[in-house]
Amino acid sequence: MQNGNIYTGTFVNGAPSGKGALTLASGDSYTGDFAAGKFNGNGTYKFKNGDSYTGEFKDSKFAGKGAIVTGGNRCEGEFSNGELNGKATCKYKGGEQFTGEFKNGDRDGKGVLTSANGTKVEGNWKAGKMQ
Incomplete structure (x- = not known):
């Protein structure tokens, strides 16, 4: 070409x-x-x-x-317009994991963040930040 x-x-x-x-x-x-x-x-x-x-x-x-x-981070789920939009699970190289809703690539909506030591935090996120 x-x-x-x-x-x-x-x-x-x-x-x-x-x-x-x-x-x-x-x-x-x-x-x-x-x-x-x-x-x-x-x-x-x-x-x-x-x-x-x-x-x-x-x-x-x-x-x-x-x-x-x-x-080293892996996210699997729903994409639209080139970004995570919808339900997804992300496993981060530091051992954390997030399962929940994404909008325009950011955590947005209900989700569960699990720390490397297994501690879980459930909550609502907006534009990547927990509310």
């Missing part, structure tokens, strides 16, 4: 469609389903820094059920 990206897979009307693999000039990569040149369906996006997302995509954004691993 002229922009330095490398695509392997099928094309329909000149655009990636069906199963394929794309390595971006930035070093990020995607393997999975394409439709009309966008990530649509199931796939895995790997960031150059080692972080990754595996799950459903819509219009090249994380959308639907998926799991993201960033900096």
